[in-house]
Amino acid sequence: MMLTTFFVLCDQSQRAAPDLMSRPILGGFLKGGLCATIAWGVAWPLEVVKSKQQSVEAHRYQGQSLLAILRQTAATEGAKGLYKGFLPGAIRSCLANGVGMAVYQFTQSMRKD
Numbered sequence: 001m002m003l004t005t006f007f008v009l010c011d012q013s014q015r016a017a018p019d020l021m022s023r024p025i026l027g028g029f030l031k032g033g034l035c036a037t038i039a040w041g042v043a044w045p046l047e048v049v050k051s052k053q054q055s056v057e058a059h060r061y062q063g064q065s066l067l068a069i070l071r072q073t074a075a076t077e078g079a080k081g082l083y084k085g086f087l088p089g090a091i092r093s094c095l096a097n098g099v100g101m102a103v104y105q106f107t108q109s110m111r112k113d
Contacts, residue, residue, distance in 0.1 A: 001042060001046075002042060002043040005038065005042045005043075009034075013030070013031050013034070013035060024102075024105050024106045025102050025106055026102075028098075028101040028102035028104060028105035028106065029099065029101065029102040031101055032098045032102065033093070033095065033097050033099075033101070035097075036093050036098075037090050037094045040090065041090070044083055045082040045083070046070070047089075048073065048081070048084055049066055049069045049070050052073070053069070
């Protein structure tokens, strides 16, 4: 789900702003950082559930399916509960993936075919 979202967003960003996305450093940073962070946003509620299942209070969720824990979290904590910790994760994702894509595109632009 997350990887598919990332690739679709990368493709769409390339189609929507080809001049900007083809710039070796800035385009790569924006494409990698924003697309990966949005993809994380799609998958983040599942990450919250996984963290709950692996926490010291995992016994509370024993025998419950991922979907049941997801529903329970949404019902008791709302969207805030499903996106707990997203801001630090988004900052890390944007920086790490933005730099990674910028370096990748920059090195690709230096290739001599």
